[in-house]
């Protein structure tokens with residue numbers, strides 16, 4: 222039990238990775254364990270897109286960069302700020318040893334009520350956390366990225382995904398090249 226608690230406390234967001242690839246059997250186990258997450262009605266709406274080919278990563282980087290430029294221009298950002306942000310984000314996507322897009326399959330969920338939609342998102346997020354924790358158990362660092370949330374249709378088109386697959390998160394994984402500090406943790410509890 223202590224080992225599990227230590228594991229839960231010691232996971233950190235890691236944003237820089239050593240270049241070594243991750244063994245395929247480790248990736249397979251990460252996915253196999255992630256799906257033990259709980260899900261509303263046990264509908265398991267999570268879908269994993271492994272960004273294995275250079276072509277897929279480039280297509281996604283193009284689509285997300287175009288959307289990011291458009292959004293930052295609309296907000297009045299300077300051209301230099303836009304280029305710096307786009308280049309940083311692109312580099313992270315293209316260079317991560319492992320990149321996984323996590324989607325929610327809307328066709329796997331019940332009625333299209335707001336409550337059911339939230340349950341689906343929460344279920345997928347539970348699998349996302351499980352993915353990060355399992356990666357950590359294998360000595361990998363991971364980073365949860367929300368970039369595709371800003372361009373779901375473009376993401377689907379770039380990766381040729383079904384229209385019901387809603388991108389929820391992008392994950393980068395690799396062997397850590399940094400030891401991030403532990404951010405302050407907030408424990409805010411009320412008792413009634």
Ligand SMILES: Cc1cc2nc3c(=O)[nH]c(=O)nc-3n(C[C@H](O)[C@H](O)[C@H](O)COP(=O)(O)O)c2cc1C
Pocket residue numbers: 232233234235236364365366367368401404
């Ligand atoms: C829903 C969600 C979205 C996030 N989006 C990003 C992101 O777009 N870019 C990024 O670098 N980190 C992102 N993070 C990572 C957080 O910045 C990180 O978890 C937080 O700073 C706490 O650090 P820790 O994970 O080391 O505890 C995201 C985390 C979550 C849960």
